[in-house]
Amino acid sequence: MNDLQKKSKKHYIIEAAAELFTEKGFKASSIRELAQRVGLEPSSIYSHIHSKEELLITICTNCASRFTEGMQSIKSTPKSSLEKVEMLIGLHVETAFEDPAAIAVFSEEWRHLPEPYLTIFKDAKKQYEQNFRLIIKQGMDEGTIREMDTNIVFNTIIHAVRWPYFSGKKYDRKKISETITQILMHGLKK
Amino acid sequence: MNDLQKKSKKHYIIEAAAELFTEKGFKASSIRELAQRVGLEPSSIYSHIHSKEELLITICTNCASRFTEGMQSIKSTPKSSLEKVEMLIGLHVETAFEDPAAIAVFSEEWRHLPEPYLTIFKDAKKQYEQNFRLIIKQGMDEGTIREMDTNIVFNTIIHAVRWPYFSGKKYDRKKISETITQILMHGLKK
DNA sequence: CCTACCGATCGGTAGG
DNA sequence: CCTACCGATCGGTAGG
Numbered sequence: 272m273n274d275l276q277k278k279s280k281k282h283y284i285i286e287a288a289a290e291l292f293t294e295k296g297f298k299a300s301s302i303r304e305l306a307q308r309v310g311l312e313p314s315s316i317y318s319h320i321h322s323k324e325e326l327l328i329t330i331c332t333n334c335a336s337r338f339t340e341g342m343q344s345i346k347s348t349p350k351s352s353l354e355k356v357e358m359l360i361g362l363h364v365e366t367a368f369e370d371p372a373a374i375a376v377f378s379e380e381w382r383h384l385p386e387p388y389l390t391i392f393k394d395a396k397k398q399y400e401q402n403f404r405l406i407i408k409q410g411m412d413e414g415t416i417r418e419m420d421t422n423i424v425f426n427t428i429i430h431a432v433r434w435p436y437f438s439g440k441k442y443d444r445k446k447i448s449e450t451i452t453q454i455l456m457h458g459l460k461k
Numbered sequence: 462m463n464d465l466q467k468k469s470k471k472h473y474i475i476e477a478a479a480e481l482f483t484e485k486g487f488k489a490s491s492i493r494e495l496a497q498r499v500g501l502e503p504s505s506i507y508s509h510i511h512s513k514e515e516l517l518i519t520i521c522t523n524c525a526s527r528f529t530e531g532m533q534s535i536k537s538t539p540k541s542s543l544e545k546v547e548m549l550i551g552l553h554v555e556t557a558f559e560d561p562a563a564i565a566v567f568s569e570e571w572r573h574l575p576e577p578y579l580t581i582f583k584d585a586k587k588q589y590e591q592n593f594r595l596i597i598k599q600g601m602d603e604g605t606i607r608e609m610d611t612n613i614v615f616n617t618i619i620h621a622v623r624w625p626y627f628s629g630k631k632y633d634r635k636k637i638s639e640t641i642t643q644i645l646m647h648g649l650k651k
Numbered sequence: 652c653c654t655a656c657c658g659a660t661c662g663g664t665a666g667g
Numbered sequence: 668c669c670t671a672c673c674g675a676t677c678g679g680t681a682g683g
Contacts, residue, residue: 298488299488301678302677303676311653313678314652314655314680315652317680379569382485382486423640423641427645430624434620446610447613454609454614455644457648458646458647458648503662504669507663513661
Protein backbone atom coordinates (compact mmCIF):
# COMPACT_ATOMS: atom_id res chain seq x y z
CA MET A 272 0.00 0.00 0.00
CA ASN A 273 1.43 3.37 -0.99
CA ASP A 274 1.28 6.58 0.98
CA LEU A 275 -1.80 7.88 -0.79
CA GLN A 276 -3.80 4.76 -0.06
CA LYS A 277 -2.56 4.74 3.50
CA LYS A 278 -3.59 8.33 3.95
CA SER A 279 -7.05 7.76 2.55
CA LYS A 280 -7.49 4.67 4.70
CA LYS A 281 -6.55 6.71 7.73
CA HIS A 282 -9.05 9.31 6.63
CA TYR A 283 -11.66 6.61 6.29
CA ILE A 284 -10.93 5.40 9.83
CA ILE A 285 -11.24 8.94 11.17
CA GLU A 286 -14.62 9.34 9.48
CA ALA A 287 -15.84 6.05 10.92
CA ALA A 288 -14.53 7.14 14.33
CA ALA A 289 -16.44 10.42 14.12
CA GLU A 290 -19.63 8.51 13.43
CA LEU A 291 -19.00 6.02 16.21
CA PHE A 292 -18.12 8.75 18.73
CA THR A 293 -21.26 10.65 17.71
CA GLU A 294 -23.47 7.62 18.28
CA LYS A 295 -22.00 6.32 21.53
CA GLY A 296 -19.79 9.06 22.89
CA PHE A 297 -15.98 8.89 23.03
CA LYS A 298 -15.65 6.90 26.23
CA ALA A 299 -18.28 4.34 25.29
CA SER A 300 -16.72 3.80 21.87
CA SER A 301 -14.24 0.95 21.68
CA ILE A 302 -11.39 0.39 19.26
CA ARG A 303 -12.83 -3.10 18.82
CA GLU A 304 -16.08 -1.74 17.44
CA LEU A 305 -14.32 0.81 15.30
CA ALA A 306 -12.16 -1.96 13.84
CA GLN A 307 -15.21 -4.02 13.04
CA ARG A 308 -16.83 -1.09 11.26
CA VAL A 309 -13.82 -0.53 9.03
CA GLY A 310 -13.28 -4.25 8.47
CA LEU A 311 -10.05 -4.76 10.41
CA GLU A 312 -8.91 -6.71 13.43
CA PRO A 313 -8.68 -4.43 16.50
CA SER A 314 -4.89 -4.39 16.62
CA SER A 315 -4.63 -3.57 12.93
CA ILE A 316 -6.14 -0.15 13.57
CA TYR A 317 -2.83 0.76 15.16
CA SER A 318 -1.07 0.44 11.81
CA HIS A 319 -2.94 3.60 10.87
CA ILE A 320 -3.30 5.55 14.09
CA HIS A 321 -1.30 5.90 17.30
CA SER A 322 -4.11 5.86 19.81
CA LYS A 323 -7.83 6.24 20.29
CA GLU A 324 -7.19 9.70 21.64
CA GLU A 325 -5.37 10.70 18.46
CA LEU A 326 -8.67 10.24 16.61
CA LEU A 327 -10.42 12.66 18.95
CA ILE A 328 -7.55 15.12 18.70
CA THR A 329 -7.64 15.04 14.91
CA ILE A 330 -11.40 15.52 14.73
CA CYS A 331 -11.50 18.34 17.27
CA THR A 332 -8.47 20.16 15.91
CA ASN A 333 -9.78 20.11 12.33
CA CYS A 334 -13.15 21.48 13.38
CA ALA A 335 -11.60 24.09 15.62
CA SER A 336 -9.54 25.37 12.68
CA ARG A 337 -12.63 25.80 10.57
CA PHE A 338 -14.26 27.98 13.18
CA THR A 339 -11.11 29.91 13.94
CA GLU A 340 -10.58 30.62 10.25
CA GLY A 341 -14.24 31.44 9.75
CA MET A 342 -14.06 33.91 12.61
CA GLN A 343 -10.93 35.57 11.22
CA SER A 344 -12.56 35.94 7.84
CA ILE A 345 -15.79 37.36 9.26
CA LYS A 346 -13.96 39.70 11.64
CA SER A 347 -12.06 41.34 8.82
CA THR A 348 -15.04 41.66 6.52
CA PRO A 349 -16.15 45.25 5.77
CA LYS A 350 -19.70 44.76 7.00
CA SER A 351 -21.84 45.92 9.87
CA SER A 352 -21.66 44.03 13.16
CA LEU A 353 -25.24 42.92 12.68
CA GLU A 354 -24.31 41.35 9.35
CA LYS A 355 -21.29 39.77 10.97
CA VAL A 356 -23.48 38.11 13.57
CA GLU A 357 -25.64 36.77 10.77
CA MET A 358 -22.53 35.44 9.05
CA LEU A 359 -21.42 33.73 12.25
CA ILE A 360 -24.79 32.03 12.56
CA GLY A 361 -24.36 30.89 8.96
CA LEU A 362 -20.84 29.65 9.69
CA HIS A 363 -22.12 27.34 12.41
CA VAL A 364 -25.06 25.98 10.49
CA GLU A 365 -23.19 25.48 7.22
CA THR A 366 -20.22 23.82 8.92
CA ALA A 367 -22.56 21.47 10.73
CA PHE A 368 -24.01 20.39 7.40
CA GLU A 369 -20.64 19.89 5.75
CA ASP A 370 -19.41 17.36 8.29
CA PRO A 371 -22.16 16.50 10.79
CA ALA A 372 -20.40 13.69 12.64
CA ALA A 373 -17.14 15.57 13.11
CA ILE A 374 -18.95 18.69 14.32
CA ALA A 375 -21.05 16.63 16.72
CA VAL A 376 -17.89 15.12 18.23
CA PHE A 377 -16.15 18.49 18.30
CA SER A 378 -19.15 20.02 20.06
CA GLU A 379 -19.92 17.31 22.57
CA GLU A 380 -16.80 15.23 23.20
CA TRP A 381 -13.95 17.75 23.36
CA ARG A 382 -13.73 17.50 27.13
CA HIS A 383 -12.20 14.04 26.68
CA LEU A 384 -9.19 15.49 24.89
CA PRO A 385 -5.94 14.60 26.66
CA GLU A 386 -3.54 17.29 27.78
CA PRO A 387 -2.00 19.41 26.41
CA TYR A 388 -4.65 19.41 23.68
CA LEU A 389 -7.44 20.08 26.15
CA THR A 390 -5.79 23.29 27.35
CA ILE A 391 -5.03 24.40 23.79
CA PHE A 392 -8.61 23.68 22.81
CA LYS A 393 -10.04 25.60 25.72
CA ASP A 394 -7.84 28.58 24.93
CA ALA A 395 -8.97 28.62 21.31
CA LYS A 396 -12.56 28.29 22.45
CA LYS A 397 -12.17 31.21 24.82
CA GLN A 398 -10.60 33.29 22.08
CA TYR A 399 -13.42 32.46 19.68
CA GLU A 400 -16.04 33.33 22.25
CA GLN A 401 -14.40 36.63 23.05
CA ASN A 402 -14.38 37.57 19.37
CA PHE A 403 -18.03 36.57 19.07
CA ARG A 404 -19.04 38.58 22.12
CA LEU A 405 -17.11 41.60 20.88
CA ILE A 406 -19.01 41.57 17.59
CA ILE A 407 -22.30 41.35 19.51
CA LYS A 408 -21.21 44.25 21.70
CA GLN A 409 -20.29 46.31 18.66
CA GLY A 410 -23.73 45.65 17.22
CA MET A 411 -25.22 47.12 20.37
CA ASP A 412 -22.91 50.12 20.16
CA GLU A 413 -23.87 50.63 16.53
CA GLY A 414 -27.51 50.61 17.65
CA THR A 415 -28.58 47.65 15.52
CA ILE A 416 -28.77 45.09 18.34
CA ARG A 417 -30.90 45.62 21.43
CA GLU A 418 -28.99 46.25 24.65
CA MET A 419 -28.70 42.96 26.53
CA ASP A 420 -26.08 41.04 28.50
CA THR A 421 -23.51 40.12 25.87
CA ASN A 422 -22.66 36.76 27.41
CA ILE A 423 -26.29 35.67 27.64
CA VAL A 424 -26.87 36.69 24.04
CA PHE A 425 -23.77 34.78 22.98
CA ASN A 426 -24.79 31.61 24.81
CA THR A 427 -28.30 31.73 23.44
CA ILE A 428 -27.05 32.07 19.86
CA ILE A 429 -24.33 29.44 20.13
CA HIS A 430 -26.75 26.88 21.50
CA ALA A 431 -29.61 27.74 19.18
CA VAL A 432 -27.21 26.90 16.39
CA ARG A 433 -25.89 23.67 17.91
CA TRP A 434 -28.23 21.02 16.55
CA PRO A 435 -28.39 20.80 12.75
CA TYR A 436 -25.74 18.08 12.82
CA PHE A 437 -28.40 15.62 14.03
CA SER A 438 -30.90 16.19 11.27
CA GLY A 439 -29.02 14.79 8.31
CA LYS A 440 -31.72 15.37 5.71
CA LYS A 441 -30.02 17.25 2.94
CA TYR A 442 -33.10 18.68 1.30
CA ASP A 443 -34.03 21.12 4.03
CA ARG A 444 -30.54 22.45 4.74
CA LYS A 445 -31.39 25.80 3.24
CA LYS A 446 -34.66 25.99 5.14
CA ILE A 447 -32.96 25.12 8.42
CA SER A 448 -30.30 27.74 7.87
CA GLU A 449 -32.81 30.41 6.90
CA THR A 450 -35.22 29.70 9.75
CA ILE A 451 -32.59 29.67 12.49
CA THR A 452 -31.15 32.89 11.11
CA GLN A 453 -34.59 34.45 10.89
CA ILE A 454 -35.51 33.62 14.47
CA LEU A 455 -32.22 34.78 15.93
CA MET A 456 -31.88 37.94 13.86
CA HIS A 457 -35.44 39.00 14.65
CA GLY A 458 -34.64 38.23 18.25
CA LEU A 459 -31.57 40.44 18.31
CA LYS A 460 -32.52 43.41 16.15
CA LYS A 461 -33.53 46.66 17.73
CA MET B 462 -29.04 4.09 60.77
CA ASN B 463 -32.79 4.46 60.38
CA ASP B 464 -34.75 4.64 57.15
CA LEU B 465 -34.79 8.41 57.05
CA GLN B 466 -31.04 8.67 57.35
CA LYS B 467 -30.59 5.94 54.76
CA LYS B 468 -32.88 7.74 52.35
CA SER B 469 -31.10 11.04 52.78
CA LYS B 470 -27.73 9.38 52.35
CA LYS B 471 -28.96 7.83 49.14
CA HIS B 472 -30.17 11.25 48.07
CA TYR B 473 -26.77 12.65 48.88
CA ILE B 474 -25.11 9.98 46.73
CA ILE B 475 -27.46 10.74 43.86
CA GLU B 476 -26.60 14.42 44.06
CA ALA B 477 -22.90 13.67 44.07
CA ALA B 478 -23.41 11.34 41.12
CA ALA B 479 -25.22 14.06 39.18
CA GLU B 480 -22.28 16.38 39.71
CA LEU B 481 -19.72 13.73 38.79
CA PHE B 482 -21.63 12.70 35.66
CA THR B 483 -21.95 16.35 34.67
CA GLU B 484 -18.21 16.89 35.00
CA LYS B 485 -16.91 13.73 33.36
CA GLY B 486 -19.86 12.16 31.57
CA PHE B 487 -21.56 8.94 32.66
CA LYS B 488 -19.16 6.48 31.06
CA ALA B 489 -16.04 8.24 32.30
CA SER B 490 -17.37 8.44 35.85
CA SER B 491 -16.34 5.58 38.10
CA ILE B 492 -18.02 4.23 41.20
CA ARG B 493 -14.58 4.49 42.79
CA GLU B 494 -14.49 8.25 42.32
CA LEU B 495 -18.08 8.66 43.41
CA ALA B 496 -17.31 6.69 46.58
CA GLN B 497 -14.34 8.92 47.30
CA ARG B 498 -16.46 12.04 46.92
CA VAL B 499 -19.07 10.81 49.37
CA GLY B 500 -16.47 9.46 51.78
CA LEU B 501 -17.06 5.74 51.37
CA GLU B 502 -15.15 2.72 50.14
CA PRO B 503 -16.23 1.80 46.59
CA SER B 504 -18.08 -1.33 47.59
CA SER B 505 -19.99 0.47 50.32
CA ILE B 506 -21.84 2.48 47.71
CA TYR B 507 -23.74 -0.68 46.96
CA SER B 508 -25.34 -0.64 50.38
CA HIS B 509 -27.28 2.37 49.09
CA ILE B 510 -27.76 1.73 45.39
CA HIS B 511 -28.08 -1.32 43.17
CA SER B 512 -25.93 -0.22 40.29
CA LYS B 513 -24.24 2.71 38.60
CA GLU B 514 -26.99 2.67 36.02
CA GLU B 515 -29.63 3.03 38.70
CA LEU B 516 -28.18 6.45 39.49
CA LEU B 517 -28.59 7.54 35.89
CA ILE B 518 -32.11 6.11 35.76
CA THR B 519 -33.12 7.98 38.91
CA ILE B 520 -31.68 11.29 37.72
CA CYS B 521 -33.19 11.08 34.24
CA THR B 522 -36.57 9.84 35.39
CA ASN B 523 -36.93 12.59 37.97
CA CYS B 524 -36.09 15.29 35.48
CA ALA B 525 -38.32 13.80 32.82
CA SER B 526 -41.25 13.93 35.25
CA ARG B 527 -40.70 17.60 35.91
CA PHE B 528 -40.90 18.40 32.22
CA THR B 529 -43.82 16.08 31.58
CA GLU B 530 -45.74 17.63 34.46
CA GLY B 531 -44.77 21.13 33.40
CA MET B 532 -46.03 20.42 29.92
CA GLN B 533 -49.35 19.06 31.20
CA SER B 534 -49.83 22.11 33.34
CA ILE B 535 -48.98 24.54 30.55
CA LYS B 536 -51.09 22.66 28.00
CA SER B 537 -54.21 22.98 30.10
CA THR B 538 -53.68 26.61 30.99
CA PRO B 539 -56.27 29.02 29.56
CA LYS B 540 -53.76 31.20 27.75
CA SER B 541 -52.80 31.94 24.17
CA SER B 542 -50.38 29.63 22.41
CA LEU B 543 -47.85 32.43 22.29
CA GLU B 544 -48.02 32.75 26.06
CA LYS B 545 -47.71 28.98 26.37
CA VAL B 546 -44.51 29.02 24.37
CA GLU B 547 -43.18 31.68 26.70
CA MET B 548 -44.15 29.52 29.66
CA LEU B 549 -42.35 26.56 28.15
CA ILE B 550 -39.19 28.60 27.72
CA GLY B 551 -39.54 29.59 31.35
CA LEU B 552 -40.05 25.97 32.38
CA HIS B 553 -36.73 24.98 30.85
CA VAL B 554 -34.73 27.86 32.23
CA GLU B 555 -36.21 27.73 35.74
CA THR B 556 -35.82 23.95 35.97
CA ALA B 557 -32.19 24.25 34.91
CA PHE B 558 -31.58 26.67 37.75
CA GLU B 559 -33.33 24.54 40.33
CA ASP B 560 -31.13 21.51 39.81
CA PRO B 561 -28.33 22.29 37.34
CA ALA B 562 -26.36 19.06 37.66
CA ALA B 563 -29.37 16.77 37.34
CA ILE B 564 -30.66 18.68 34.32
CA ALA B 565 -27.25 18.58 32.69
CA VAL B 566 -27.11 14.79 33.11
CA PHE B 567 -30.71 14.42 31.95
CA SER B 568 -29.96 16.53 28.87
CA GLU B 569 -26.63 15.08 27.86
CA GLU B 570 -26.28 11.57 29.27
CA TRP B 571 -29.69 9.99 28.77
CA ARG B 572 -28.50 7.91 25.84
CA HIS B 573 -26.56 5.76 28.31
CA LEU B 574 -29.76 4.61 29.98
CA PRO B 575 -30.12 0.83 29.89
CA GLU B 576 -33.18 -0.79 28.40
CA PRO B 577 -36.08 -0.73 28.98
CA TYR B 578 -35.57 2.74 30.44
CA LEU B 579 -34.03 4.06 27.26
CA THR B 580 -37.10 3.20 25.23
CA ILE B 581 -39.43 4.63 27.86
CA PHE B 582 -37.37 7.80 27.97
CA LYS B 583 -37.36 8.19 24.20
CA ASP B 584 -41.12 7.74 24.09
CA ALA B 585 -41.67 10.40 26.75
CA LYS B 586 -39.28 12.68 24.90
CA LYS B 587 -41.16 12.17 21.65
CA GLN B 588 -44.44 12.88 23.40
CA TYR B 589 -43.08 16.05 24.95
CA GLU B 590 -41.72 17.25 21.63
CA GLN B 591 -45.02 16.60 19.88
CA ASN B 592 -46.86 18.63 22.49
CA PHE B 593 -44.33 21.43 22.14
CA ARG B 594 -44.56 21.47 18.36
CA LEU B 595 -48.36 21.45 18.52
CA ILE B 596 -48.36 24.57 20.68
CA ILE B 597 -45.98 26.26 18.25
CA LYS B 598 -48.25 25.27 15.36
CA GLN B 599 -51.29 26.63 17.17
CA GLY B 600 -49.48 29.92 17.67
CA MET B 601 -48.99 30.10 13.92
CA ASP B 602 -52.66 29.28 13.33
CA GLU B 603 -53.67 31.95 15.81
CA GLY B 604 -51.52 34.37 13.83
CA THR B 605 -49.21 35.34 16.68
CA ILE B 606 -46.18 33.31 15.55
CA ARG B 607 -44.67 33.74 12.10
CA GLU B 608 -45.17 30.84 9.69
CA MET B 609 -42.06 28.66 9.79
CA ASP B 610 -41.21 24.97 9.84
CA THR B 611 -42.50 23.81 13.21
CA ASN B 612 -39.73 21.30 13.79
CA ILE B 613 -36.98 23.80 13.04
CA VAL B 614 -38.57 26.33 15.38
CA PHE B 615 -38.85 23.68 18.08
CA ASN B 616 -35.23 22.62 17.77
CA THR B 617 -34.00 26.19 17.81
CA ILE B 618 -35.94 26.97 20.99
CA ILE B 619 -35.07 23.77 22.80
CA HIS B 620 -31.37 24.27 22.18
CA ALA B 621 -31.34 28.00 22.86
CA VAL B 622 -32.67 27.11 26.28
CA ARG B 623 -30.24 24.25 26.95
CA TRP B 624 -27.33 25.96 28.63
CA PRO B 625 -28.17 27.83 31.85
CA TYR B 626 -27.22 24.74 33.86
CA PHE B 627 -23.56 25.56 33.23
CA SER B 628 -23.60 29.06 34.52
CA GLY B 629 -24.20 28.47 38.18
CA LYS B 630 -24.12 32.07 39.26
CA LYS B 631 -27.32 32.58 41.14
CA TYR B 632 -27.46 36.33 40.94
CA ASP B 633 -28.22 36.67 37.27
CA ARG B 634 -30.85 33.94 37.05
CA LYS B 635 -33.60 36.41 36.45
CA LYS B 636 -31.56 38.25 33.83
CA ILE B 637 -30.72 35.02 32.01
CA SER B 638 -34.34 33.96 32.02
CA GLU B 639 -35.55 37.33 30.80
CA THR B 640 -32.95 37.72 28.09
CA ILE B 641 -33.41 34.24 26.58
CA THR B 642 -37.18 34.77 26.62
CA GLN B 643 -36.81 38.19 25.06
CA ILE B 644 -34.62 36.97 22.21
CA LEU B 645 -36.77 33.97 21.41
CA MET B 646 -40.13 35.68 21.72
CA HIS B 647 -39.00 38.55 19.53
CA GLY B 648 -37.71 35.93 17.14
CA LEU B 649 -41.02 34.11 16.95
CA LYS B 650 -43.61 36.88 17.05
CA LYS B 651 -45.32 38.00 13.88
C1' DC C 652 -2.50 -6.73 8.57
C1' DC C 653 -3.17 -10.77 11.85
C1' DT C 654 -2.57 -13.95 16.12
C1' DA C 655 -1.70 -13.89 20.64
C1' DC C 656 -1.48 -11.60 24.64
C1' DC C 657 -0.91 -8.10 28.65
C1' DG C 658 -1.65 -4.78 32.38
C1' DA C 659 -5.06 -1.53 33.98
C1' DT C 660 -9.48 -0.43 35.21
C1' DC C 661 -14.05 -1.21 35.61
C1' DG C 662 -18.76 -2.59 37.93
C1' DG C 663 -20.03 -5.51 41.15
C1' DT C 664 -20.11 -9.59 44.92
C1' DA C 665 -18.93 -12.51 49.13
C1' DG C 666 -18.51 -12.52 53.65
C1' DG C 667 -18.21 -10.49 57.79
C1' DC D 668 -19.73 -0.20 56.06
C1' DC D 669 -15.14 -2.52 55.08
C1' DT D 670 -11.55 -6.09 53.22
C1' DA D 671 -10.69 -8.93 49.71
C1' DC D 672 -11.49 -10.28 45.38
C1' DC D 673 -13.48 -11.56 40.58
C1' DG D 674 -14.72 -11.67 35.69
C1' DA D 675 -15.21 -8.63 31.80
C1' DT D 676 -13.61 -5.24 28.94
C1' DC D 677 -10.59 -1.91 27.64
C1' DG D 678 -6.44 0.36 24.96
C1' DG D 679 -2.45 -1.07 23.33
C1' DT D 680 2.04 -4.09 22.15
C1' DA D 681 5.10 -7.99 20.40
C1' DG D 682 6.28 -10.46 16.80
C1' DG D 683 5.72 -12.09 12.48
